[in-house]
Amino acid sequence: MDWRTYYRDHLTTAEEAVQRIQSGNRVIIGHACTDPGVLVDAMVANADAYRDVEIFHMLPMGKAPYTAPGMEPHFRHISGFAGGSTRKAIAEGRADLAPVFFSRYPDYVRNQVQPDVAMIHVSTPDEHGYCSYSLAVDYTKAGAESAKVVLAQVNPQMPRILGDSAIHVTEMDAIIEVDYPIVELPPPVISEVEAKIGANCASLVKDGDTLQLGIGAIPDAVLAELGDFNDLGIHSEMFSDGVVDLIEKGVVNNQRKTIHRGQSVYTFLMGTRKLYDYVHDNPAVWGGPVDYVNNPLIIAQNDNLVSINSCIQVDLQGQVVSSSVGLRQISGIGGQADFIRGAAMSKGGRSILAFPSTAKGGQASKVVPFIDQGAAVSTSREDVQYIVTEYGIADLKGQPLKERAKRLIAIAHPNFRDELTAEAQRRYG
Ligand code: COA
Numbered sequence: 001m002d003w004r005t006y007y008r009d010h011l012t013t014a015e016e017a018v019q020r021i022q023s024g025n026r027v028i029i030g031h032a033c034t035d036p037g038v039l040v041d042a043m044v045a046n047a048d049a050y051r052d053v054e055i056f057h058m059l060p061m062g063k064a065p066y067t068a069p070g071m072e073p074h075f076r077h078i079s080g081f082a083g084g085s086t087r088k089a090i091a092e093g094r095a096d097l098a099p100v101f102f103s104r105y106p107d108y109v110r111n112q113v114q115p116d117v118a119m120i121h122v123s124t125p126d127e128h129g130y131c132s133y134s135l136a137v138d139y140t141k142a143g144a145e146s147a148k149v150v151l152a153q154v155n156p157q158m159p160r161i162l163g164d165s166a167i168h169v170t171e172m173d174a175i176i177e178v179d180y181p182i183v184e185l186p187p188p189v190i191s192e193v194e195a196k197i198g199a200n201c202a203s204l205v206k207d208g209d210t211l212q213l214g215i216g217a218i219p220d221a222v223l224a225e226l227g228d229f230n231d232l233g234i235h236s237e238m239f240s241d242g243v244v245d246l247i248e249k250g251v252v253n254n255q256r257k258t259i260h261r262g263q264s265v266y267t268f269l270m271g272t273r274k275l276y277d278y279v280h281d282n283p284a285v286w287g288g289p290v291d292y293v294n295n296p297l298i299i300a301q302n303d304n305l306v307s308i309n310s311c312i313q314v315d316l317q318g319q320v321v322s323s324s325v326g327l328r329q330i331s332g333i334g335g336q337a338d339f340i341r342g343a344a345m346s347k348g349g350r351s352i353l354a355f356p357s358t359a360k361g362g363q364a365s366k367v368v369p370f371i372d373q374g375a376a377v378s379t380s381r382e383d384v385q386y387i388v389t390e391y392g393i394a395d396l397k398g399q400p401l402k403e404r405a406k407r408l409i410a411i412a413h414p415n416f417r418d419e420l421t422a423e424a425q426r427r428y429g
Contacts, residue, residue, distance in 0.1 A: 003129030007169045014042035017151045017174040023051040025116040028109060028143035031136035032238075032268050033183050035062040036121035036153040038176065043119070047074040056113050058105070058139065058332070059083045061183045061270070067095050080105065080139075081332030082323075090329050097329050099376065102237065102267075103294035103338040106142035118147035122167060123160040130166040134158045135182065135276070136268040137165040138290040149173045157182055159280035161269075163287035185270040187220055187241050193356045194221040196390040201308055201354050202226055204386060204393065208256040210302040212236040212339045213243070214309035215331075218354045222308050226251055233257040234264035235302050237294055237335035240271035244278045258303045260286055267293040294335045299342025305349040307339035311378065312359075314387055315371045316405040316424060318396045320353055320379035327374035340383050353379065354388035357413035365416035367408050369423040387411065402428035 021027060021043060030036055035057075043050075044065045051073055055066050058080035066075035067089035077095035079086050080102075089095040100108045109115065120140055122131035131154060133141050144150050144167055152172040156179055169175065190198070198221030205211070205226065210233035213219035223242035226232065233254040234243055243264065246252040254262050263286040269275060279285045292298055299305055311322040312330065323331045343349040355366050366389075371377070387394040387408060394407035405424040409417050 003125070003169050007125065007129070007175060010169075010172060010175045012174050012176060014038045014176050015046070017176055018043045018046050020149045020151060020174060021050060021053060021117050023053065026054045026056065026113055027117045027119060028113060028115040028147060029055060029057040029060070030120040030140045030143070031058045031138050032061050033185070033270050034121040034134060034136040034140060034158070035060050035183065036119045037062045038178050039119045039151055039153050041065065044071070047071060050074045052076070054078060056109070056115065060085050064089070069094065079332070081334060082329040083331070087329065097332065099333065101333060101338055102138070102290050102335040103296065104291070105139040106289055106291040109139050109142045110146045115143055115147040117149045117151060118144040119151045119153070120144050120167070121153045121155060121158060123158040124154055124156050125169050126160065129169045131169065132158070132160040133165045133167060133287070134161050135270070137163070137287045138267045141165070141167070141289050142291075144171065152176070153178050155179060155182070159276045161279050161285055161287045162281070162283060163285070164289060164292065165287040181273075182276060184272045185240060186272060188217040190217060190221045190224060193390045194218060195224070197354050197356065197388060198222045198225040200388045200390070200393055201352055204350060204352060205229065205306055206304065207231055209233070209304045209306045210235050210257050212299070212305065212307040212343075213239055214336065215334065216310045218310045219308055222354070231256045233302070234266070235260065235293070235299065235305065236266055237290070237339070238268050238270060239264065239266055240269070241275050244271075244275055247278070254284070259298070259301045265293055290335070294338040296338055296342035296345060299339060300345035300349070303347045305343045305346035307343040307351045309336045309339065309353055310355050311353050312355075313366055313368050313371050313375065314353070314408065315368055316408055316420065316427070317401055318381040318384040318387070318404050318408070319371060319377050320384055321371050321375040322378035324375050326372040333378045336378050337383065340379055340385070344383065344385070350385060352386045352388055353384065357389040357391055357411065362413070362415070365413055365420070367412035367416065367420060369420060
């Protein structure tokens with residue numbers, strides 16, 4: 001059958017589409033900016049028809065209404081990354097978190113989740129009937145490929161992005177057409193402290209490096225310092241508007257990359273319309289599943305891979321906490337460990353964890369003698385390399401414990417150095 005006929009035959013409304021969900025089903029939802037809001041709202045409006053539906057969604061950029069108080073008999077959300085809309089529900093026990101490396105997420109989806117239904121938000125079909133997973137290929141592609149039923153929200157405002165990122169309309173069981181702006185993440189305002197951190201990180205970058213940039217203000221602060229560099233490349237779990245600025249300046253051209261030469265590689269994207277317009281139908285951008293992009297063995301095929309991420313706490317041994325404050329879940333591990341391990345195996349590779357020296361308005365040091373009770377270690381002391389604050393750079397790679405403590409104290413906030421030194425002396429003499 002011609003794909004256009006198939007497409008027309010499967011067009012329906014969101015209210016009809018969510019009738020395909022049954023009590024007890026496992027539903028996987030497209031990641032980040034591909035959150036299929038119209039389908040999600042229709043499912044939640046139909047909540048009385050369901051009991052015990054499990055919702056798997058890594059980072060919802062929508063309101064995650066299935067986690068609202070009162071939804072407990074109908075939905076249980078299993079998150080892969082706590083975000084603004086789900087932190088409270090996780091803290092209050094209405095939702096839970098499954099700690100999984102992002103690179104292993106497709107395997108987790110296929111083999112543990114085994115979804116009954118996938119709800120996705122994709123671009124309009126091309127002339128061959130292929131839609132793009134667009135701003136989130138990551139686990140979303142594995143979710144749709146392994147679900148028994150695929151409900152798709154097709155939006156002409158969703159960019160078409162090239163790579164291993166396509167789904168044919170004949171793989172969709174119900175299709176709804178929408179036309180509304182894609183959720184945007186405006187660039188953060190960079191503080192003075194963050195600008196200093198950005199400059200310290202930039203001093204570890206060289207012309208020709210390939211960069212991975214994590215989430216939060218620090219990566220943007222680093223990008224802002226790279227305007228005079230040459231021939232940088234991008235192989236990153238995600239990127240945002242800051243990278244487009246450097247591409248437009250000719251700083252990022254991907255010409256010295258050792259794989260995907262000439263292309264910026266991503267698994268999901270978050271930014272503004274400026275980013276979405278840049279990536280649309282652009283052969284210089286390649287999107288693929290997260291078990292490829294974040295696979296440490298693939299990352300390592302990029303020579304001079306520099307990963308730059310942030311964290312919440314680091315103890316005097318170099319153990320890094322990135323996703324929780326004590327037991328309070330703030331985010332998830334994302335691709336931090338994937339890229340730190342990939343960078344360690346990359347020829348000339350380097351990994352950086354960068355953060356302001358204090359939190360809570362200067363009341364708490366982020367360099368601590370002991371990580372908070374209940375906190376989860378995201379990066380082990382064996383994996384850690386450069387730690388960067390506004391006070392400088394601590395190279396911990398291969399360093400013995402006493403030397404690590406000394407280097408970390410030197411980049412801690414001066415207000416906390418005496419108590420950190422007293423602890424280091426008590427411990428190591
Ligand atoms: N003690 C107490 N609270 C702390 C803290 C500390 N040491 N460090 C951070 N916090 C709190 C902040 O006050 C803030 O709380 P609020 O939301 O109530 O204001 C919250 O934790 C988030 O901190 P912030 O510094 O604003 O976060 P960010 O947006 O810069 O992101 C991470 C930082 C670490 C959370 C983020 O980089 C992350 O999730 N990393 C792990 C995943 C990852 O690295 N992925 C890589 C590829 S994307």
